[in-house]
Amino acid sequence: MKDVLVSIIIPVIKVNDFLRDETIPALLKQTFKDFEIIIVTDKISNEQFSKTKIIASWPRTGPADKRDLGVKKSKSEIIAFLDDDSYPEHDWLENALSIFKENQNIAGVCGPSLTPPQNNIRQKASGYVWSTWLGSGGAGTYRCAKSSRREVDDFPTVNLLVRKKDFNSVGGFDSHYWPGEDTKLCLDLTKKLGKKIIYDPGVVVYHHRREVFGPHLKQISRYAIHRGHFARIFPETSLRLGYLLPSFFVLGLFSIPIIFMFFPNSLLLFYSLVYTTSGLLLYLFLLFYTATGVYQKEKNIRLSGLVMLSIFITHLFYGILFIKGFFTPKLKK
Structure with a gap:
């Protein structure tokens, strides 16, 4: 495969219906076409998709290790991270790349991960926990709702694009942390390298929410423990x-x-x-x-x-x- 400008990396346990029905179709409809999709799974898959290569990381590894492996196999200047239960707007890449062109000191670009309109009532309730001022607290509503453009120093990899050279300069993800490997990466990019991460409301991804209460609280529990540890x-x-x-x-x-x-x-x-x-x-x-x-x-x-x-x-x-x-x-x- 020839070199491309953007490599989209998605870590998964195995290829699932979210990828088949939403993520990959949405990526193939991007207004910007010079990209590759790298899906990193636990075990090899025989499925084939346009612009896509599937890499096995067996023995089983976590999301951070999978993303690091995907970066090593990539052929691009820009790395774009998505989750396997998310899908972007059609102009996601075009809008993000226009921001990278503004300044070489911009190491990362990110945007809101919105609740899909087709989510059920329990998923929507979870989405409002994330996207309302009272619910989101320290995370900030801008992560899960459209807000004004700003510079940030912490953002999840459900919708994060980085320059490959800057990613490699800080050694990629710290696989000891999950969740939280994205917090550590952003910390390294902004504090160690002194680079910028720009949030823009036009860089939109839709992210399926965990239903309240069980799945939602299980996810929240992981985040809370790691954020508390990181606070120290x-x-x-x-x-x-x-x-x-x-x-x-x-x-x-x-x-x-x-x-x-x-x-x-x-x-x-x-x-x-x-x-x-x-x-x-x-x-x-x-x-x-x-x-x-x-x-x-x-x-x-x-x-x-x-x-x-x-x-x-x-x-x-x-x-x-x-x-x-x-x-x-x-x-x-």
């Missing part, structure tokens, strides 16, 4: 107020019964009750305000209520597991 070892991009707030929320809730147990008749209990009650009332107002915004957009009262409950439970899980991750000496690979 990589504070430059992870020790931020938005990531800490769910833990403060949880600590506030659990402090009342503890104070009541040890200081039942004290002013400490009185003031704790006042502050906690005030905080809960504010939180409930923000939940209702968020749900109202969802209803105005979707005209679905059931979805609005599900979003409220999903945000609350997400904050509880995230807040507890963030603390666990912060105090975990070393994460298992």
Whole structure:
């Protein structure tokens, strides 16, 4: 295969229906045509797709190792990362490449990963956790909703393009971390190399959400543990107020019964009750305000209520597991 300008790398366990029915067809409809698709699987596949090569990484490896292998096999200047359950807008590559042309100091380009309109109500509720101000917290709504163009220093690989030379300069992904290998890569690109990552709302990908509650909370739990761990070892991009707030929320809730147990008749209990009650009332107002915004957009009262409950439970899980991750000496690979 001749050299191309962009290599699109997708790590998977095996070729699935998302790839067959959505991702690859969407890539083949790109307005920019000079690209290759590299799918890295656990085991070799005999399936064939246009512009695509399938590489086996057996024995089984994680997403970071698969992406690193895909980069080694690529024939391009620009590497584009997607997940196997995502698909881009038709002008995704064209818009991203125009940003790279602006400045050689731009090492990466990224954009929003939106909830697909065909997702069911439980997936949409998960999507609103990610895309609303109250739900997303430290992650920022711009990751999962269109927002203004900006420079960022942390972004997931569901929609991230990087210059191959810069990727290789920092040694690629750190496979010890999953999830979180993308956070470490962005940290290296922006802090070690001093390069820029530009977020642009025109670089659009659609990403299927995990259903609430089980699959969604399983994903959130992994993110919370790694973000908490990163807050201690990589504070430059992870020790931020938005990531800490769910833990403060949880600590506030659990402090009342503890104070009541040890200081039942004290002013400490009185003031704790006042502050906690005030905080809960504010939180409930923000939940209702968020749900109202969802209803105005979707005209679905059931979805609005599900979003409220999903945000609350997400904050509880995230807040507890963030603390666990912060105090975990070393994460298992």
